[in-house]
Amino acid sequence: MEQxxxxxxxxxxxxxxxxxxxxxxxxxxxxxxxxxxxxVILSHFYVDGDLQDIADYVGDSLGLAQEAAKTDADMIxxxxxxxxxxxxxxxxxxxxVILPDLKAGCSLAESAPYExxxxxxxxxxxxxxxxxxxxSADLKTLSDIVCTSANAVKIVESFPKSQKLIFAPxxxxxxxxxxxxxxxxxxxxxxxxxxxxxxxxxxADLMDEHPDAELIAHxxxxxxxxxxxxxxxxxxxxxxxxxxxxSKKYIVATESGIFHQMKKAAPEKTFIAAPSVDSTCGCNDCxxxxxxxxxxxxxxxxxxxxxxxxxEDVIEKxxxxxxxxxxxxx
Ligand code: 13P
Ligand code: SF4
Numbered sequence: 001m002e003q004x005x006x007x008x009x010x011x012x013x014x015x016x017x018x019x020x021x022x023x024x025x026x027x028x029x030x031x032x033x034x035x036x037x038x039x040v041i042l043s044h045f046y047v048d049g050d051l052q053d054i055a056d057y058v059g060d061s062l063g064l065a066q067e068a069a070k071t072d073a074d075m076i077x078x079x080x081x082x083x084x085x086x087x088x089x090x091x092x093x094x095x096x097v098i099l100p101d102l103k104a105g106c107s108l109a110e111s112a113p114y115e116x117x118x119x120x121x122x123x124x125x126x127x128x129x130x131x132x133x134x135x136s137a138d139l140k141t142l143s144d145i146v147c148t149s150a151n152a153v154k155i156v157e158s159f160p161k162s163q164k165l166i167f168a169p170x171x172x173x174x175x176x177x178x179x180x181x182x183x184x185x186x187x188x189x190x191x192x193x194x195x196x197x198x199x200x201x202x203x204a205d206l207m208d209e210h211p212d213a214e215l216i217a218h219x220x221x222x223x224x225x226x227x228x229x230x231x232x233x234x235x236x237x238x239x240x241x242x243x244x245x246x247s248k249k250y251i252v253a254t255e256s257g258i259f260h261q262m263k264k265a266a267p268e269k270t271f272i273a274a275p276s277v278d279s280t281c282g283c284n285d286c287x288x289x290x291x292x293x294x295x296x297x298x299x300x301x302x303x304x305x306x307x308x309x310x311x312e313d314v315i316e317k318x319x320x321x322x323x324x325x326x327x328x329x330x
Pocket of ligand 2: 046
């Protein structure tokens, strides 16, 4: 409610759509404001390239959480989506955390509302809850530990084999972890709208067309796509793979923003976007991540709004599973 209130207030004050002087050099102004306010800009690999280039740190969800945990800046500007900024706030309750567009949500986080998940969890009183970081701060308060795609297998394996587990909210990542660990975690039925739309048939055709290409995939993809993949990993892991692997061509089954870093890291290689079921939809773009732009980043830094705030009890309870994850991931 509080966030909606802030958003409404901002819209009333015209901050979000504030007209910007076309003469303003946005990159210069953002860098000036950042310095003046002792702010740090953290960007995810899925935002547009100009927003990755202006960041102090660009990375995957784990790297961003680790960076947020160690920053000595007074303000964190999170160029990504809402759950990532919430995680930064939980780790840094005394710092101001701002996000260029509060509407930058996540289909996975939205698939697991607090009340419904609490009811679900009550059916499994002897299970512990491992939650994927792509969930609301409220959901994290119902979790024993958080994980990201980079450390999910390690986090799950930190529990004894005999410990029964619930994994939420991504059923695809959950299935992948089950396959890697031989566990039988109970899975919440959520999925990422970007990673679940790939067509395995079209991917197989593309692989036939390009026998010299490797398929690399994020574990949020559905099982049939993962079964075809030469390599599966978080965004950082995929980026590392294309730099270390000898292949010259890759079919990439993850969000389009990653191409920016891949092309920078290996300009001599070819990267082909994995095809979607609907070829007209531009589905490789996460519409939430793409709500961020330089104009909004500038306005956000200038007004220090919209701010991500959370109730104290959510911060207190949410901190426990996040810090557990960070401890195990050192
Ligand atoms: P990672 O960058 O942690 O692999 O996460 C991908 C993602 O979907 C973030 O929303
Ligand atoms: Fe959420 Fe998927 Fe967008 Fe990541 S790519 S923010 S998981 S909807």
